[in-house]
Amino acid sequence: MHRNNRNVELLSPAGNFDCLKAAVNNGADAVYLGGKNFSARAFANNFGEEELIEAVKYAHLHNVRIFVTLNTLLTEKEFNNAVKMADFYYRINVDALLIQDLGLYYFLKEKYPDFELHCSTQMHVHNLEGVKTAKKLGFSRVVVARESDLSFIREACKQDIQVETFVHGAICVSYSGQCLMSSATKNRSANKGMCAQCCRLKYELYDEDDNRVKTKTDYLLSPKDMFLLEDIPELIDAGVSCFKIEGRMKSPAYVAYVTRIYRKAIDSYLEGKEFKLNVEQLHDLKALFNRDFTNDLLYGKNHLFGQKTPNHLGVEIGEVLYCRNGKAYIRLSEDLNQFDGIRIGDFGCNVNRLYHDDLLVSKVMAGEIAAIDVDEHVKGKVYKTQDHLLEDELNNTSDKKMPLSIKVSVYPEENVSVDLKCLDEEYHYRSEIVSQTALKAPLNEENIIKQFSKLSDTIYQIEDIEIDTDNAFLPVKDLNQIRRDAIEAFNEYRLNSFKRIRIIPDYPEDMKIVNEYPDKLIQKDSRIMCGNDVYEVSDVINTKSVYPNGDHVAISEFGGLLKEYPHKIAYYTLNCCNSYCYEFLRKLGFEYIVLSSELHEDQIKDLIESYEKRNEEMIRPIVFEKGDRVLMYLKSDPFEEYMKNGIRYYLKDWEHRYDIRKMSEITALIEREYRNEISLQDVVKLTIDIN
Numbered sequence: 264m265h266r267n268n269r270n271v272e273l274l275s276p277a278g279n280f281d282c283l284k285a286a287v288n289n290g291a292d293a294v295y296l297g298g299k300n301f302s303a304r305a306f307a308n309n310f311g312e313e314e315l316i317e318a319v320k321y322a323h324l325h326n327v328r329i330f331v332t333l334n335t336l337l338t339e340k341e342f343n344n345a346v347k348m349a350d351f352y353y354r355i356n357v358d359a360l361l362i363q364d365l366g367l368y369y370f371l372k373e374k375y376p377d378f379e380l381h382c383s384t385q386m387h388v389h390n391l392e393g394v395k396t397a398k399k400l401g402f403s404r405v406v407v408a409r410e411s412d413l414s415f416i417r418e419a420c421k422q423d424i425q426v427e428t429f430v431h432g433a434i435c436v437s438y439s440g441q442c443l444m445s446s447a448t449k450n451r452s453a454n455k456g457m458c459a460q461c462c463r464l465k466y467e468l469y470d471e472d473d474n475r476v477k478t479k480t481d482y483l484l485s486p487k488d489m490f491l492l493e494d495i496p497e498l499i500d501a502g503v504s505c506f507k508i509e510g511r512m513k514s515p516a517y518v519a520y521v522t523r524i525y526r527k528a529i530d531s532y533l534e535g536k537e538f539k540l541n542v543e544q545l546h547d548l549k550a551l552f553n554r555d556f557t558n559d560l561l562y563g564k565n566h567l568f569g570q571k572t573p574n575h576l577g578v579e580i581g582e583v584l585y586c587r588n589g590k591a592y593i594r595l596s597e598d599l600n601q602f603d604g605i606r607i608g609d610f611g612c613n614v615n616r617l618y619h620d621d622l623l624v625s626k627v628m629a630g631e632i633a634a635i636d637v638d639e640h641v642k643g644k645v646y647k648t649q650d651h652l653l654e655d656e657l658n659n660t661s662d663k664k665m666p667l668s669i670k671v672s673v674y675p676e677e678n679v680s681v682d683l684k685c686l687d688e689e690y691h692y693r694s695e696i697v698s699q700t701a702l703k704a705p706l707n708e709e710n711i712i713k714q715f716s717k718l719s720d721t722i723y724q725i726e727d728i729e730i731d732t733d734n735a736f737l738p739v740k741d742l743n744q745i746r747r748d749a750i751e752a753f754n755e756y757r758l759n760s761f762k763r764i765r766i767i768p769d770y771p772e773d774m775k776i777v778n779e780y781p782d783k784l785i786q787k788d789s790r791i792m793c794g795n796d797v798y799e800v801s802d803v804i805n806t807k808s809v810y811p812n813g814d815h816v817a818i819s820e821f822g823g824l825l826k827e828y829p830h831k832i833a834y835y836t837l838n839c840c841n842s843y844c845y846e847f848l849r850k851l852g853f854e855y856i857v858l859s860s861e862l863h864e865d866q867i868k869d870l871i872e873s874y875e876k877r878n879e880e881m882i883r884p885i886v887f888e889k890g891d892r893v894l895m896y897l898k899s900d901p902f903e904e905y906m907k908n909g910i911r912y913y914l915k916d917w918e919h920r921y922d923i924r925k926m927s928e929i930t931a932l933i934e935r936e937y938r939n940e941i942s943l944q945d946v947v948k949l950t951i952d953i954n
Contacts, residue, residue, distance in 0.1 A: 290526030366844030392822030420502030432509025490556030604649030
């Protein structure tokens with residue numbers, strides 16, 4: 264089924280069916296959403312099975328593709344349920360799956376070789392080797408890291424694989440797929456869609472002598488929101504296949520407006536026109552949601568931080584003059600309506616009762632003084648955080664109609680036929696109803712056009728209609744029935760015309776038999792001691808795709824998966840969580856595999872038992888038992904302006920301390936003295952010491 268005749272695709276988020284409709288009706292070419300489980304936004308409403316079936320139908324009939332996120336890491340006990348969900352998505356003709364887990368990739372490529380797979384940003388594809396690896400593994404598309412700059416994106420787009428980039432919305436402060444902060448401190452793994460957004464919390468910065476450093480804000484790890492609307496021309500010229508809007512937790516109004524505005528920017532450039540956001544459009548964009556906007560990541564700059572609050576900033580609309588008798592009196596610089604949401608410092612509310620000159624009103628104009636009820640003394644600037652009139656307007660967007668051309672043929676004593684065309688899809692419908700020879704007043708074109716134009720209860724609107732008839736007669740009720748049946752048959756045809764393309768992976772299968780396992784491994788900085796052998800650990804953040812020379816290497820990220828070395832270890836940052844991932848890594852020639860540090864003892868035991876039962880081979884995985892663990896890898900450094908050369912610093916929250924270390928091109932937050940209590944005998948234990 265043809266979906267999109269544009270050069271690039273606009274991909275919008277949907278946390279529920281209303282958001283899906285908002286995306287479709289405002290110009291999305293594709294929508295991404297999650298099922299009830301195994302989605303990287305576990306706290307979005309997400310879609311149940313029946314809703315998903317309807318979502319696919321709704322989108323496909325509107326010429327919009329559906330991508331489902333199955334992009335969390337999977338433990339052994341979760342794996343079968345995830346596969347069942349993937350099978351369901353396959354059967355209902357979901358266009359593609361976004362995945363993170365290498366074990367799920369391995370299983371799906373074996374069992375569903377024609378299911379289109381996309382590398383989720385959670386897979387940590389941040390370098391050119393990662394893009395090349397994705398192509399060799401048979402992925403159709405790679406969602407590159409949010410941290411990607413324009414020069415890398417240009418090179419990535421030359422690799423004969425579709426490249427998808429985020430263009431709007433929240434930014435993760437840490438490289439996606441490599442953030443363990445939420446898991447370590449809240450027992451809510453970001454790799455399982457349960458991120459506690461620790462980056463949005465307050466922190467204190469200290470030097471090595473335990474002196475607190477004065478900072479501009481306590482929200483040191485909270486970045487601004489991505490905003491690449493004005494960079495769309497450069498990204499199109501770079502060859503980007505798909506522009507992705509973040510926001511599966513956002514409202515339908517937000518999805519509608521952001522989709523609409525990016526649709527205009529893309530279409531304007533493709534039509535050779537210049538698109539500039541006007542003052543009103545920028546205002547509305549900020550009113551719906553913003554933490555201030557930035558395009559710094561695209562150009563390698565470091566001005567992502569410094570906000571006084573990690574929440575929605577809204578737009579400034581005035582200032583409190585004084586408080587009296589439970590009311591705050593505000594001099595407005597912008598209109599304020601009843602039911603708008605506002606924030607004054609740490610105080611926030613919906614304006615259920617709005618006063619002007621001590622009278623209840625529904626609106627107060629800019630330049631006038633409004634009063635609102637408050638239960639505390641407030642002062643300072645006033646910000647509108649919800650514009651209910653704007654949201655009402657966006658939520659009432661008309662449903663998108665598809666252009667339909669119809670040719671109706673009605674001849675005496677013949678079955679009525681209807682030819683239908685929508686975009687490039689054509690269908691011939693032959694009714695069982697036979698027209699009669701007219702004895703008095705034959706049908707004329709106007710009669711038939713009138714009945715076949717009644718499409719208000721469908722997704723179509725008439726673009727062109729042609730009538731062939733000669734001395735034939737049919738009752739009006741028959742004409743209406745033929746119209747309904749023809750539309751229903753055409754819809755079924757369009758939904759069933761979905762086609763899949765088989766993509767065969769191109770990777771070596773070189774499983775090495777391991778006869779002896781070491782008792783333990785010790786890592787000191789970037790080297791792992793394994794008996795008499797020393798493995799050089801490749802960089803986890805490796806934007807330049809530089810890998811160690813030598814015969815013994817530990818591979819740390821997706822781009823190095825297919826690198827050939829005589830002896831290699833799969834490092835824990837490859838996130839091996841299940842026996843299928845373990846099996847896949849073994850087939851790629853990894854002798855030793857360090858399991859994800861997020862696995863608990865019972866999960867490790869399940870992995871071992873499943874692997875050995877399926878492969879009839881004994882294994883001893885490596886587990887990260889104790890030492891120094893990196894919780895965040897930060898490309899953009901929030902501490903840069905505060906830290907002096909040669910002095911070490913650390914970060915503190917309500918109960919934890921995190922050491923700050925410069926590691927090559929990135930800044931890392933390190934959890935000292937991490938311990939994973941493992942009593943299993945059939946594992947190899949790893950200790951890591953990072954200087």
